[in-house]
Amino acid sequence: MIKGLYETHLFVENLQRSIDFYGKVLGLKQCHYEEERRVAFFWIGKDKQFMLGLWEKPKEEIDVRHFAFECEPDWILNESVNFLKSRNLKCRNFLNDGTERPMVFAWMPAIAIYFDDPDGHSLEFIGILDGEGKPENGIISYDRWIELEKDVP
Incomplete structure:
Protein backbone atom coordinates (compact mmCIF):
# COMPACT_ATOMS: atom_id res chain seq x y z
CA MET A 1 0.00 0.00 0.00
CA ILE A 2 2.58 2.65 1.05
CA LYS A 3 5.23 3.06 -1.66
CA GLY A 4 7.47 5.75 -0.21
CA LEU A 5 7.64 9.21 1.31
CA TYR A 6 6.36 11.75 -1.22
CA GLU A 7 6.99 15.05 0.54
CA THR A 8 8.75 16.67 3.47
CA HIS A 9 8.21 20.20 4.77
CA LEU A 10 10.54 22.46 6.75
CA PHE A 11 10.07 25.81 8.42
CA VAL A 12 12.83 28.28 7.54
CA GLU A 13 13.65 31.74 8.86
CA ASN A 14 14.52 33.36 5.53
CA LEU A 15 12.77 31.87 2.50
CA GLN A 16 15.06 33.45 -0.11
CA ARG A 17 18.18 32.22 1.71
CA SER A 18 16.70 28.71 1.80
CA ILE A 19 15.64 28.88 -1.87
CA ASP A 20 19.25 29.75 -2.71
CA PHE A 21 20.58 26.92 -0.53
CA TYR A 22 18.32 24.14 -1.78
CA GLY A 23 18.28 25.37 -5.38
CA LYS A 24 21.73 26.78 -6.04
CA VAL A 25 23.86 24.97 -3.46
CA LEU A 26 22.23 21.51 -3.46
CA GLY A 27 20.90 21.73 -7.03
CA LEU A 28 17.24 20.88 -6.42
CA LYS A 29 14.71 22.07 -9.00
CA GLN A 30 12.28 24.70 -7.72
CA CYS A 31 8.79 23.82 -8.97
CA HIS A 32 6.49 26.30 -7.21
CA TYR A 33 6.60 29.55 -5.24
CA GLU A 34 3.89 31.51 -3.45
CA GLU A 35 4.83 34.97 -2.21
CA GLU A 36 1.61 35.43 -0.19
CA ARG A 37 2.04 32.24 1.81
CA ARG A 38 5.87 32.55 1.83
CA VAL A 39 6.39 29.00 0.60
CA ALA A 40 8.57 27.35 -2.04
CA PHE A 41 8.53 23.78 -3.32
CA PHE A 42 11.33 21.74 -4.90
CA TRP A 43 11.39 18.46 -6.77
CA ILE A 44 13.84 15.88 -5.44
CA GLY A 45 14.95 13.37 -8.06
CA LYS A 46 12.68 13.26 -11.09
CA ASP A 47 9.89 15.84 -11.42
CA LYS A 48 6.86 14.86 -9.36
CA GLN A 49 8.73 12.00 -7.69
CA PHE A 50 9.52 13.55 -4.29
CA MET A 51 8.92 17.06 -3.00
CA LEU A 52 10.40 19.39 -0.40
CA GLY A 53 8.33 22.32 0.88
CA LEU A 54 9.93 25.31 2.60
CA TRP A 55 7.70 27.57 4.71
CA GLU A 56 8.97 30.87 6.13
CA LYS A 57 8.30 31.33 9.85
CA PRO A 58 9.80 33.48 12.61
CA LYS A 59 12.96 31.92 14.09
CA GLU A 60 11.25 31.20 17.43
CA GLU A 61 8.68 29.02 15.63
CA ILE A 62 11.28 26.80 13.94
CA ASP A 63 12.06 23.36 15.33
Whole structure:
Protein backbone atom coordinates (compact mmCIF):
# COMPACT_ATOMS: atom_id res chain seq x y z
CA MET A 1 0.00 0.00 0.00
CA ILE A 2 2.58 2.65 1.05
CA LYS A 3 5.23 3.06 -1.66
CA GLY A 4 7.47 5.75 -0.21
CA LEU A 5 7.64 9.21 1.31
CA TYR A 6 6.36 11.75 -1.22
CA GLU A 7 6.99 15.05 0.54
CA THR A 8 8.75 16.67 3.47
CA HIS A 9 8.21 20.20 4.77
CA LEU A 10 10.54 22.46 6.75
CA PHE A 11 10.07 25.81 8.42
CA VAL A 12 12.83 28.28 7.54
CA GLU A 13 13.65 31.74 8.86
CA ASN A 14 14.52 33.36 5.53
CA LEU A 15 12.77 31.87 2.50
CA GLN A 16 15.06 33.45 -0.11
CA ARG A 17 18.18 32.22 1.71
CA SER A 18 16.70 28.71 1.80
CA ILE A 19 15.64 28.88 -1.87
CA ASP A 20 19.25 29.75 -2.71
CA PHE A 21 20.58 26.92 -0.53
CA TYR A 22 18.32 24.14 -1.78
CA GLY A 23 18.28 25.37 -5.38
CA LYS A 24 21.73 26.78 -6.04
CA VAL A 25 23.86 24.97 -3.46
CA LEU A 26 22.23 21.51 -3.46
CA GLY A 27 20.90 21.73 -7.03
CA LEU A 28 17.24 20.88 -6.42
CA LYS A 29 14.71 22.07 -9.00
CA GLN A 30 12.28 24.70 -7.72
CA CYS A 31 8.79 23.82 -8.97
CA HIS A 32 6.49 26.30 -7.21
CA TYR A 33 6.60 29.55 -5.24
CA GLU A 34 3.89 31.51 -3.45
CA GLU A 35 4.83 34.97 -2.21
CA GLU A 36 1.61 35.43 -0.19
CA ARG A 37 2.04 32.24 1.81
CA ARG A 38 5.87 32.55 1.83
CA VAL A 39 6.39 29.00 0.60
CA ALA A 40 8.57 27.35 -2.04
CA PHE A 41 8.53 23.78 -3.32
CA PHE A 42 11.33 21.74 -4.90
CA TRP A 43 11.39 18.46 -6.77
CA ILE A 44 13.84 15.88 -5.44
CA GLY A 45 14.95 13.37 -8.06
CA LYS A 46 12.68 13.26 -11.09
CA ASP A 47 9.89 15.84 -11.42
CA LYS A 48 6.86 14.86 -9.36
CA GLN A 49 8.73 12.00 -7.69
CA PHE A 50 9.52 13.55 -4.29
CA MET A 51 8.92 17.06 -3.00
CA LEU A 52 10.40 19.39 -0.40
CA GLY A 53 8.33 22.32 0.88
CA LEU A 54 9.93 25.31 2.60
CA TRP A 55 7.70 27.57 4.71
CA GLU A 56 8.97 30.87 6.13
CA LYS A 57 8.30 31.33 9.85
CA PRO A 58 9.80 33.48 12.61
CA LYS A 59 12.96 31.92 14.09
CA GLU A 60 11.25 31.20 17.43
CA GLU A 61 8.68 29.02 15.63
CA ILE A 62 11.28 26.80 13.94
CA ASP A 63 12.06 23.36 15.33
CA VAL A 64 15.19 21.79 13.91
CA ARG A 65 14.45 18.66 11.87
CA HIS A 66 16.34 15.90 10.11
CA PHE A 67 15.85 14.20 6.77
CA ALA A 68 17.99 12.32 4.28
CA PHE A 69 18.48 12.55 0.52
CA GLU A 70 18.87 9.17 -1.21
CA CYS A 71 22.08 9.09 -3.27
CA GLU A 72 24.22 6.49 -4.99
CA PRO A 73 26.56 4.83 -2.46
CA ASP A 74 29.62 5.29 -4.73
CA TRP A 75 28.89 9.02 -5.01
CA ILE A 76 28.65 9.31 -1.22
CA LEU A 77 31.89 7.41 -0.74
CA ASN A 78 33.91 9.15 -3.46
CA GLU A 79 32.39 12.57 -4.12
CA SER A 80 29.99 13.75 -1.41
CA VAL A 81 32.58 15.31 0.90
CA ASN A 82 34.15 17.29 -1.96
CA PHE A 83 30.67 18.29 -3.18
CA LEU A 84 29.82 19.70 0.25
CA LYS A 85 33.20 21.36 0.78
CA SER A 86 33.05 23.01 -2.66
CA ARG A 87 29.81 24.64 -1.48
CA ASN A 88 31.37 25.75 1.83
CA LEU A 89 29.37 23.24 3.84
CA LYS A 90 30.88 21.48 6.81
CA CYS A 91 30.19 17.76 6.82
CA ARG A 92 30.28 15.21 9.60
CA ASN A 93 29.57 11.55 10.06
CA PHE A 94 26.99 10.04 12.39
CA LEU A 95 29.59 9.42 15.07
CA ASN A 96 30.61 13.09 14.92
CA ASP A 97 34.16 11.88 15.55
CA GLY A 98 35.86 14.88 13.95
CA THR A 99 36.43 13.15 10.62
CA GLU A 100 34.69 13.88 7.35
CA ARG A 101 34.44 10.29 6.20
CA PRO A 102 31.09 8.71 5.45
CA MET A 103 30.14 5.91 7.82
CA VAL A 104 28.17 2.70 7.34
CA PHE A 105 25.06 1.80 9.32
CA ALA A 106 25.67 -1.94 9.26
CA TRP A 107 22.10 -2.88 10.20
CA MET A 108 20.71 -1.60 6.87
CA PRO A 109 23.44 -1.54 5.35
CA ALA A 110 23.80 2.08 4.17
CA ILE A 111 26.56 4.67 3.85
CA ALA A 112 25.90 8.25 4.97
CA ILE A 113 27.35 11.72 5.52
CA TYR A 114 25.69 14.65 7.32
CA PHE A 115 25.56 18.45 6.98
CA ASP A 116 23.29 21.33 8.01
CA ASP A 117 21.14 23.81 6.10
CA PRO A 118 21.18 27.54 6.96
CA ASP A 119 18.50 27.06 9.65
CA GLY A 120 20.37 24.23 11.37
CA HIS A 121 18.23 21.38 10.00
CA SER A 122 20.34 18.22 9.95
CA LEU A 123 20.54 16.86 6.40
CA GLU A 124 22.00 13.59 5.23
CA PHE A 125 23.11 11.96 2.01
CA ILE A 126 22.43 8.23 2.34
CA GLY A 127 22.88 5.29 -0.03
CA ILE A 128 21.85 1.69 0.45
CA LEU A 129 24.73 -0.75 0.06
CA ASP A 130 24.59 -4.23 -1.43
CA GLY A 131 24.63 -7.12 0.98
CA GLU A 132 22.74 -8.15 4.06
CA GLY A 133 22.46 -6.03 7.16
CA LYS A 134 24.65 -6.93 10.11
CA PRO A 135 23.27 -5.07 13.14
CA GLU A 136 25.88 -6.61 15.40
CA ASN A 137 28.56 -4.49 13.63
CA GLY A 138 27.02 -1.15 14.62
CA ILE A 139 28.21 2.00 12.85
CA ILE A 140 31.55 1.43 11.15
CA SER A 141 33.88 2.82 8.51
CA TYR A 142 33.37 1.81 4.90
CA ASP A 143 36.77 0.09 4.93
CA ARG A 144 35.67 -2.03 7.89
CA TRP A 145 32.39 -2.85 6.10
CA ILE A 146 34.35 -4.09 3.07
CA GLU A 147 36.58 -6.22 5.34
CA LEU A 148 33.53 -7.80 6.95
CA GLU A 149 31.93 -8.43 3.54
CA LYS A 150 35.06 -10.32 2.44
CA ASP A 151 34.61 -12.64 5.41
CA VAL A 152 31.10 -13.67 4.28
CA PRO A 153 31.14 -17.27 3.00
